[in-house]
Amino acid sequence: MTDAPVMYPRKPQRIKGRSIAIIVFLSMAALFFCIPLYVLVVTSFKEMEQIREGAIFSLPARWTWEAWSYAWFDACSGLTCEGLRQGFWNSVAILGPSLVASIALSMVTGYALALWKMKWAGTFLFVLFLCAFVPFQIIMYPLIRLTVSLGIYGSMTAIVFVHTALALPVLTLIFRNFYKDIPEDIIKAAVMDSGSFWRIFIEIILPMSGNILIVVLIMQITSIWNDYLIGVTFGGLGTKPMTVHLANMVTVSTGTVSYNVNMAAALLTAIPPLVIYFVLGKFFVQGIAAGAIKG
């Protein structure tokens, strides 16, 4: 973006072999994602008769929202036939508390680790670092036992709990590294002025955290919304997230496969994170670019 004015006086360059190769490669990469997406979108607007003809790249003969509304209101997932609605609201109900809990906890821990004198802070950080690399599958069974003994297994609470617990190591490291870059004198001044852990956090540190918050928000929203494994493992009847509903709908339905409904359902599930990207995307780039805080 910034070198646009520099580009202007330059002569257009002749395309060389190497750049052709790059362009070809990038186009193929783009197609790799775009073709399935295209098929997904057009199929979701078609009627089943046209789909049965088998021309998957053709445009819909008649554009219709029927598959979308069916996927949302009526499609069957397992035994219930209430569409994806329920899953959507479950996902929202999981997302909210998981986001708040994981971000709030890791933020405060990161703040304490970075800016306050703590015993064993180094060891703690090292352990966090290790935890961040433990694959979920390895601790899945212990986590199931844990949630069972807490009496929350199969509930929304269990899903929220697991999402929060799994996100904490990485998020804490991210926040801690961000706060480490705050000039030491600012925190020293705040300690002399107020000395209160929470007051400094809320009045000084939180307002300086905008950039990193956006980054973490997007990361978390995407990963929580797109999660399937935690939802299917820890959720019970009626508490499963949208992804699980989608999977059930696509795999379990008997008889003819309603491709248009499946495609619409898949798109419905994918839309919320996309909306977040478009809304917060600009800040996301800024947040990643902003390394240190200049004051």
Add this chain to the structure above:
Amino acid sequence: MPRVSFEHIVKRYGNVTVLDGLNLAVEDGDFLVLLGPSGCGKSTLLNLIAGLQDVTSGRIMIGERDVTELDPKDRGLSMVFQSYALYPTKTVEGNLRFGLSARKLPKAEVNKRVKWAADLLQLQPLMRRKPAALSGGQRQRVAIGRALVKHAEVLLFDEPLSNLDAKLRTEMRLEIKKLHDTLKPTIVYVTHDQIEAMTMATKIAVMNDGEIQQFGTPDDVYENPANLFVASFIGSPAMNLAAATLTVDGGQPLATFADGSAMSLTDAPFDNDVQPDREIMVGMRPEHFVMDATGSAAGHAAFELPVRMVERTGSDALISLDFAGEHLFVRAEPDRAVKIKSGDAVSVHYPIAKLNLFDVQTGQRL
């Protein structure tokens, strides 16, 4: 306003000892300047008073209170940081107010103090701005204001003027001095700028390698440096230090320089008994030389030396003479200096009473 004292302060980082058994007392209402080369432990000392770092051993007293173990906010002092350390997301007013957040003050009192500081430091037009939208000097004033609203009895300054240009620095120097005269807080002020130290301080503590080299009034430190370090560190241009041998001849002390010339030290200000046959350093301030003196005058040492070069340093000129192969700098009026060319011989007198004599071995003043 309380007195601040350090008793046997030791500060180590791992196995690096920064301060080793330091003792220092600042009387109430004093303006103490800590002066010393980079890395000598000045900031460390300030951080220890403020409680931002813990002492390894020793005791810090503020007034009658032992504050060694106290939290920073409970020590009743405020600090202006070298980097200003303003809160970037708060407005100027927010910065001033946050300074009072530890004290549970009634709202009216907070407003009164903020207004007072804003008026005093002429911050009124800036109150709604964020620090990023201020110039260096304005940020500085906000930082001072934030320290003042607390009405702390002890103020700490860590090189607060080092980021400013020369003009602004002179102005701020006067402002801070004025503040001290009106409010009379006890101030500990860190700098490595000598002019700041000489003009503002009521007391100066010269530090090197974590030790106090000399503690005294600016005049005292300047005119009677306690050792070679202080003598060479204080003063710009620096004091001339000429190596000599001290002998006593018929009860009269005599310094013999490397070129064989001798100087009678009969009237010299010895602090201690004269011990003969030692290597000494004879210190002479460039500005105490008397130019164009002829013959000999009582109580003065006479030099007749060739000129190496002449430097104009603004309001003064500095003449470098060749004395036993070393430079001997003499301050002169610019009018006079323009008439001198290198290679000329000039005769100068130096008042014996203003000599500074040091033992080479111990570095201490004789």
